[in-house]
Amino acid sequence: MSDRAHANILSIDAAPALALSGVHRVLTARDVPGPNVWNIFHDEEILPSDTVHHVGQPVALVIADTQRRAQEAARLVKVEYEDLPAILTVREAVQKESWFPEVRQLQTGDVDAAFADADFVFEGESFCGGQEHFYLETMGSIAVPKGEDGELDIYASTQNPTEVQMVCAEALGLPASRVVCHVKRLGGGSVLISVFTALGAHHTGRSVRLVLDRDEDMQFSGQRHPFYGTWKVGVQRNGRLLALRARIYSNGGCSRDLSMGVLERALAHADNCYLIPNTHFIGRVCRTNTQSNTAFRSFGGCQGMILLESMLCEVADKLALPVEQMRELNMYKEGDSTPFKQKLVEWNVPQMWTQIKDKAEFARRRAEVDQFNARSRYRKRGLSLLPTKFAISFGVKHLNQGMALVHVYMDGSVLVAHGGTEMGQGLHTKMAMVAAETLEVPLDTVFISETATNTAANTSPTAASASSDLNGYAIYNACKELADRLRPYHERMSGESFAKIARAAYMDRCNLTASGHYAPPDIGFDWEKQKLHFFYFTQGVALAEVELDTLTGAHSTCRVDIIMDVGNSLNKAIDIGQIEGAFVQGQGWTTTEEFLYMPRSGRLFTQGPGNYKIPSAMDIPRDFRVSLLEGAPNTLKTIFSSKGVGEPPLFLGASVFFALRDAVLAARKHSNCTDTLHLESPATAEVLRLACEDELVELARIPREQRQGEPFVVRI
Structure with a gap:
């Protein structure tokens, strides 16, 4: 793997590695039989031919008898480099105009005229x-x-x-029909790793296995995109938003990969739940010398929303208004339209907002938090009430389709294959439930073995919170066809077991296999006309209460209340588990999980669990209350009128971040600090401690003009 952030490759000497016993091949770019490119834009090489673009980029593949021998040999491969200038941070990329060519915009109304009519115009980042x-x-x-x-x-x-199948086939110069990709279940999701094993198998004629260790994995794989935005907002004295112009930049890393899709979703969610009559959002993807950043749960939606909510907090401070009051004042109503011209129907956020304020006793707890803060000098509490809406659909139309294949065996057992993969989110359980319900058979007779490209072909990735919708309806369509074929046997053999009915149908030469396909209606994405139409929105609200130790920056999450609108839940236990998990993942993103790079070398500093802090058992809310919205109108034409739930709750985890901001404001009040609080995510213990702005922070402060050299580590 490359140890340079940006460099020309002058030579690769594999002889010392090949001299070790048990080492079979060392493969480089010239050993790729087909095109040495991959990803949807074909702008990233499988193995670099002449230039490396980030630390951790694979330069060569060592094929050996054991993992230990392969790692030992890899350390002996000598690569000579010529260093090139490198860019790491999104802010540096914006300053140097290092970005990919595409620009995305969403514009409504007349922003400049609205600024002229506003009582106040504020700017920030x-x-x-x-x-x-x-x-x-x-x-x-x-x-x-x-x-x-x-x-x-x-x-x-x-x-x-399907992408693994297609990329491997292309790299090997084979038709896709010769390559079958199997997925039983997964943790880490990758395509390029499989291309490496395919190349190894092709050149050796032997089975090849590759499993990355944690350090390799974190250096090699892309992460959630860091985002940076500048904004100018016009508001009325009472907090009503009139206009917003925002320039939004993502750190795409060394190639485009999925970065444009992530940016588009960020722009489409930069309004969150608020009606802003005049908007102009402009988005660019920055090119830097880090791993190519990629898809991550929420796929840009959470980045767009947190940039807006951070702005709202600063504006509320300037107007001396509670930010919850601003949120409520500007909240969408039924029938309003988004900046991308989609009308909101069955809009339930206001109802859930009112419910959670009553159910979680927001007013009483707000008063109690204020009383606690007044009598406690070094421990402060904070509250935050936060809404979200998340658009469900892939952002490109052709991916919004699902495929399934269902076999009924003569013993009455049912085998289902579909295009979705199981990664712990309970998808296979939900899909088996759909099949059992449609065929009217016990759940334990339905089995899903794996996801494979020879049983479910040309499938979409398991992403966008759409897999239950797409694959569930495809399974329903296949099972409905089988149920229709079996109906005469049910009528003739009333009261008999499904096994006897299936055998009778088989003996009667009835086809007991059916395929299903589903493509949701009424979706489309035209960025030229700035008109998008997602299938629907999953909505929710969360109230978080935290306690902050202002002397250390350590915090605990005291209580979290969540209400989510997931339609008619296919499985409430799974959905509540998904909500809890997404929330904690969003909480980690905005509080403890910090990516730091060393600017001189371009190396990842926060590498491995010792330096990179994911939420632990101690970070989970001590009192965690999740409920699903009941009784709301639901005319969705999804599978059994359910809604996707995997990604939408993640942004609600940011309610912990904003509750911490509320606690920091209380600490700054004690120190008579009246400057507007600018708090960037993630709010680590260090960030929170410094934000409290007390006499100890002042003593430790080094004026900018006295700072020497570049920082040891930077956020990118």
Whole structure:
């Protein structure tokens, strides 16, 4: 792996590695039989031919008998470099205009005229850091050559079996029909790892296994995109938003990959739940010398929302208004339209906002927090009430389709194959429930073995919180067809077991296999016309209460209340588990999980669990109350009128961040600090301690003009 952030490759000497016993091959760019490029833009090489673009980029592949021998040999491969200038941070990229060519915009109304009519016009900036996926199972893949016709079986940890199949086939110069990708379950999701094992199997004729260790994984794989935004907002004296112009930049890393899709979703969520009559959002993806940043739960939506909510907090401070009052005043109403011209129907956020204020006793607890802060000097509490809406659909139309294959065996058992992958989110359980409900059979008769490209072809990735919708309806369509075929046998054999009915149908030469396909209606994405239409919005609200030790910056989350609108839940236990997990992941993103790089070398500093702090058992809210919205109108034409739930709750975890901001404000009040609080995510213990602005912080402060040299580490 490259140890340079940006450099030309002058030479690669593999002889010392090949001299070790048990080492079979060292593969470089010239050993890729097909095109040496991958990802949707084909702007990233599988193995670099002449230039490396980030620390951790694979330069060569060592194929050996054991992992230990391969790692030992890899350290002996000598690579000579010529260093090139490197850019790491999004702010530096903006300053140097280092970005990819595409620009995205959303514009409504007349922003400049609204600024002229506003009582106040404020300007500022917002930043949110990236996030490591930190799956417990690191990325891995096994490639098994079948010995004839170039056939290859790949067993991969991936959310996108079809992309693994297509990229591996292209790299090897094979038709896709010769490559089958199998996914039983996964932790870390990767495509390129499987290309490496496929290359190894192709050149050696042997099965090849690759599993990254944690340090390798974190250096190699992309993370959640850090975002930076500048904003100018016009408001009335009472807090009513009139206009917002925002320039939003993401750190895309060394290639485009999925960065444009992430940016588009960020722009489409930069309004969160608020009606802003005049808006102009402009987005760019910055090119830097870090890993190519990629998809992560919420896929840009949370970044767009936190930039806006950070702005709201600063504006509320300037107007001396409670930020919850501003949120409520500007909240969308039924029938309002978003900046991308989609009308909001069955809009339940105001109802949930009122419910949680009553149910969680917001007014009483606000008074109690204020009383606690008045009598406690060094421990402060904070509250934050936060809404969210998350658009459900892939941002490109062709991915919004699902495929399924269902077999009924003559013993009455049912085998279901579909395009979604199981990664702990309970998708296979939900899909089996759909099949059992439609076929009217017990759940334990339905089995889902794996996801594979020879049983469910041309599938979309398991992403966008749409997998239950797409694959569930495809399974329903297949099972409905089978149920219709079996109906005459049910009528003739009333009261008999499903096994006897299935055998009778088989003996009657009835086809007991059906395929299903589903493509949701009424979606489309036209960025030229700035008109987008997602299938629907999953909505929710959260109230978080925290306690902050102002002397150390340590905090605890005392209580969290959440209400989510998930439609008619397919499985309430799974959905509540998804809400809890997403919330804690969002909490970690905005509080403890900090990506730091060393600017001189471009190396990742916060590498591994010792330096990168994901939420632990101690970080989970001590009192965690999750409820699902009941009784709201629901005319959704999704599978059994359910809603996607995997990603939408994640942004609600930011309520902990904003509750901490509320606690910091209380601490600054004690110190008579009246400056506007600018708090960037993640709010680590260090950030929170310094934000309290007391006499100790003042003593430790080094004036900017007295600082020498560059910082040891930087946020990117």
